[in-house]
Amino acid sequence: MSGHRVLQNQSRCFLLVTLVTLPVPIITGCGSPVVHYPAQLVFPPRADRLVLQLPTQAPLKENTAGRLDEEIAALDSLGGRTVEPQSLAEADRDALNQFLTATFGTPAAPQTISESLKLTRDHLREGARLYKTKCFDCHNLTGDGRGAKAGQFVVPFPRDYRQGAFKFVTSGEGMKPRRSDLLRTIHHGLPGTAMPAFSLLEPGERDLLAGYVMFLSLRGQIEFEGLHAAAEGRPFQPAERLSTLLREWEHADAAPPLPTPPDDGDYDSPRFHEAVRRGYRLFTAKTENSCISCHEDFGRKPVLRYDVWGTVAKPANFTETTLKGGKEPQDVYARIRFGIAPVGMPAHPPTQYTDREVWDLVRFVTSIPYPVRLPPDVHDAIYPNAK
Numbered sequence: 611m612s613g614h615r616v617l618q619n620q621s622r623c624f625l626l627v628t629l630v631t632l633p634v635p636i637i638t639g640c641g642s643p644v645v646h647y648p649a650q651l652v653f654p655p656r657a658d659r660l661v662l663q664l665p666t667q668a669p670l671k672e673n674t675a676g677r678l679d680e681e682i683a684a685l686d687s688l689g690g691r692t693v694e695p696q697s698l699a700e701a702d703r704d705a706l707n708q709f710l711t712a713t714f715g716t717p718a719a720p721q722t723i724s725e726s727l728k729l730t731r732d733h734l735r736e737g738a739r740l741y742k743t744k745c746f747d748c749h750n751l752t753g754d755g756r757g758a759k760a761g762q763f764v765v766p767f768p769r770d771y772r773q774g775a776f777k778f779v780t781s782g783e784g785m786k787p788r789r790s791d792l793l794r795t796i797h798h799g800l801p802g803t804a805m806p807a808f809s810l811l812e813p814g815e816r817d818l819l820a821g822y823v824m825f826l827s828l829r830g831q832i833e834f835e836g837l838h839a840a841a842e843g844r845p846f847q848p849a850e851r852l853s854t855l856l857r858e859w860e861h862a863d864a865a866p867p868l869p870t871p872p873d874d875g876d877y878d879s880p881r882f883h884e885a886v887r888r889g890y891r892l893f894t895a896k897t898e899n900s901c902i903s904c905h906e907d908f909g910r911k912p913v914l915r916y917d918v919w920g921t922v923a924k925p926a927n928f929t930e931t932t933l934k935g936g937k938e939p940q941d942v943y944a945r946i947r948f949g950i951a952p953v954g955m956p957a958h959p960p961t962q963y964t965d966r967e968v969w970d971l972v973r974f975v976t977s978i979p980y981p982v983r984l985p986p987d988v989h990d991a992i993y994p995n996a997k
């Protein structure tokens with residue numbers, strides 16, 4: 611925020627305080643340039659299409675910035691199935707909306723959802739305020755990822771939280787993220803995408819933001835599933851579903867910690883090189899669903915696929931140094947062990963790979979961009995033209 615805007619806000623505030631006697635809560639907000647959502651603003655009912663089924667064919671190209679809704683609508687002609695909320699029975703939509711408003715409140719006055727997850731009025735109110743200034747432009751009011759200021763101009767599109775799905779989790783296969791996973795994303799951003807690193811915020815501020823993301827995600831997922839059920843003529847109990855979802859978020863936080871990486875020595879030690887070699891062999895194995903079948907040519911020729919949002923996911927290019935979810939060994943371990951459920955990257959449970967094998971894959975994947983870390987035979991296989 612520029613100094614100019616801050617000054618403007620403060621002088622306006624000063625004027626108000628001197629001219630009228632304002633209620634205390636508003637006066638205490640005066641020193642801060644952050645303005646809250648207007649009190650009368652409500653969360654609008656979902657209007658964009660729900661993706662009920664993905665096309666069976668793989669996508670031909672990546673998404674185009676600013677064309678999210680057109681590209682979702684086009685899924686029907688490609689063998690997928692989408693539905694417009696407006697086409698569903700009004701009574702179903704009204705009932706769902708009433709539940710959502712009564713349970714979650716409004717942007718300026720969110721309701722307590724869970725004490726144990728710190729989703730309380732006070733936390734959420736502060737979280738909403740921060741979200742409005744830091745995240746709204748991309749992730750938008752309801753967390754639909756359609757922010758008019760910036761969200762419309764970037765690919766990959768900002769996350770739509772309303773399906774309750776997240777990519778970068780360390781909790782387990784297909785599980786909700788831990789709070790610390792959201793905090794990691796907010797702190798470090800997602801390199802190679804528009805998602806910025808908010809490393810300059812106070813830890814407490816990032817925590818409030820993580821809580822608010824959970825809140826929007828819970829609200830959005832209940833709405834999504836309620837509309838989905840209405841589209842299929844199924845009954846839906848939003849209150850029961852909400853308690854199940856809250857338990858899922860709690861389970862994620864209680865998941866066991868990740869194992870610590872083995873000591874493989876320095877990058878140029880024979881032990882490290884052996885690990886990289888073993889990882890290379892696993893990565894390129896000629897088995898169904900091996901890494902190389904999606905991350906073709908080590909990711910230089912990614913095999914595109916639809917993700918749960920109906921948008922196009924691109925398998926990572928490991929010859930580049932950016933890894934969205936972090937390049938610490940444990941970050942990469944979590945990706946490989948638990949997969950990335952929303953994009954269909956499979957998990958690799960202990961029945962398939964031992965911990966040692968996952969670490970071998972980690973050593974290999976994180977060494978690809980750094981030729982000095984690669985044993986000569988592996989180097990030549992990845993960079994055949996470099997000699």
Ligand code: HEC
Binds near residue numbers: 745749764777808
């Ligand atoms: C300039 C646009 C932009 C802003 C501002 C922004 N984000 Fe994002 N965010 C993104 C994009 C783009 C992605 C998805 C990247 C991808 O899927 O590859 C994303 C993804 C996420 C995710 C999903 C991570 C996962 O595991 O799937 C979270 C959580 C998130 N952002 C939180 C926030 C929060 C909180 C803020 C504000 C403090 C914020 N973002 C601000 C663009 C933005």
Ligand code: HEC
Binds near residue numbers: 925935946
């Ligand atoms: C069915 C296809 C598929 C298979 C098989 C697959 N992946 Fe992926 N992988 C993906 C997609 C798609 C992404 C990109 C997710 C995103 O950024 O949206 C990805 C991302 C990743 C990432 C995260 C990169 C980041 O930006 O943080 C790692 C690490 C990874 N894959 C490793 C592997 C390894 C190792 C294997 C084999 C054990 C493997 N993948 C098998 C599809 C696949």
